[in-house]
Amino acid sequence: MGTLLERSMRGWLDHLRVERGASPHTLRAYERDLRRYADHLAGRGIEDPGKVAEGDISDFLATLREGDTDHAPLAASSAARTLVAVRGFHKFLTLEGDTPDDVAAAVPPPKPPQRLPKAIPLDQVERLLAAASVGDTPKSLRDRALLELLYGIGARVTEAVSLDVDDIEFESATVRVLGKGGKERVLPLGRYAAEALSAYLTRARPALATKGAGSAALFLNQRGGRLSRQSAWNVIQETAKRADLPGHLSPHTLRHSFATHLLDGGADVRVVQELLGHASVTTTQIYTMVTVQQLREVFASSHPRAH
Structure with missing residues (x-):
């Protein structure tokens, strides 16, 4: 059945599929993002979503941007998309009463680099x-x-x-x-x-x-x-x-x-x-x-x- 964290993630994905009608493409993307998030927490010895702190999520976001031994650094837009999955997961746990606080709510997504206006000579x-x-x-x-x-x-x-x-x-x-x-x-x-x-x-x-x-x-x-x-x-x-x-x-x-x-x-x-x-x-x-x-x-x- 996996850890409590993994079961909770599966519960959120099932909720998206059944209750929200999420597409298979969206579900696959969220599952991929959550798998990386679960690996990050496992490296910190966290298997219970109730034990996650805001700092764990901020550090995960920093890892996304900087990369690690298994992953290349992500652009701001890609890291922000991954954070959407993490924030959606923790919001779901709070609404379901599984955790007392939404620890991801205060973690802001990275801002994409400011695009310079295009001018011609x-x-x-x-x-x-x-x-x-x-x-x-x-x-x-x-x-x-x-x-x-x-x-x-x-x-x-x-x-x-x-x-x-x-x-x-x-x-x-x-x-x-x-x-x-x-x-x-x-x-x-x-x-x-x-x-x-x-x-x-x-x-x-x-x-x-x-x-x-x-x-x-x-x-x-x-x-x-x-x-x-x-x-x-x-x-x-x-x-x-x-x-x-x-x-x-x-x-x-x-x-x-x-x-x-x-x-x-x-x-x-x-x-x-x-x-x-x-x-x-x-x-x-x-x-x-x-x-x-x-x-x-x-x-x-x-x-x-x-x-």
């Missing part, structure tokens, strides 16, 4: 914009204006497609954007974006508007209605393909590039925070990590004593 941005401006059709003029605006003001794609014509002020060279939480910000409009928008509004939007029932939207689709978020994604992906750019590009790529290029050019991080509409400067500081990484790469490849 300026020459690739220029290639993308050049590919969007091929031809003189209403669609090509619209696409060029959309991409120039996304890169020119660092707008989120939802913010860009939500713009109305009246949100563009050519005289003051500004754009009024409604961001997350209904927070409005007024952004400077650069010359390239202004010229692309002017060409679109005078030579393309009227033709698109005749196909619809009338819309205040700045960017219109082929039927005269407001351009959707998904259509904006399609615009950048189709244009990136024509420009023969590597990797997967999205509207957010242009937002990331906007922020990174500003910081590379010496802009203050709090100014970039305001331009992006971030509630906290901590969010914006992620972009400074990108520029530091770029400095490391240049240093490593260029300095004679870097290695």
Whole structure:
């Protein structure tokens, strides 16, 4: 029958299978995770789940991350998934009254490493914009204006497609954007974006508007209605393909590039925070990590004593 610990683990797995309808794949994954956990506790002479302390679980998590003689170190995401099984098991024991306290509840899962935003170099941005401006059709003029605006003001794609014509002020060279939480910000409009928008509004939007029932939207689709978020994604992906750019590009790529290029050019991080509409400067500081990484790469490849 095994130890009390092993029987308790089997009871939880049976509960998941019968009462919760867990899939065979999920059950196999949890069983594998619990087997490793049981081995860890056995190495400490623990065969009764009631004898497990919070420190035993914290040490198990550390072992997952650092590895041991039988296992390679796990990434934060994989270790967190294993901890989910352990925490589920101990919560079950507490709810069943088998243990007085849930000793795993206070053990936090490891945080995955912060992913750096993806930005593309300026020459690739220029290639993308050049590919969007091929031809003189209403669609090509619209696409060029959309991409120039996304890169020119660092707008989120939802913010860009939500713009109305009246949100563009050519005289003051500004754009009024409604961001997350209904927070409005007024952004400077650069010359390239202004010229692309002017060409679109005078030579393309009227033709698109005749196909619809009338819309205040700045960017219109082929039927005269407001351009959707998904259509904006399609615009950048189709244009990136024509420009023969590597990797997967999205509207957010242009937002990331906007922020990174500003910081590379010496802009203050709090100014970039305001331009992006971030509630906290901590969010914006992620972009400074990108520029530091770029400095490391240049240093490593260029300095004679870097290695």
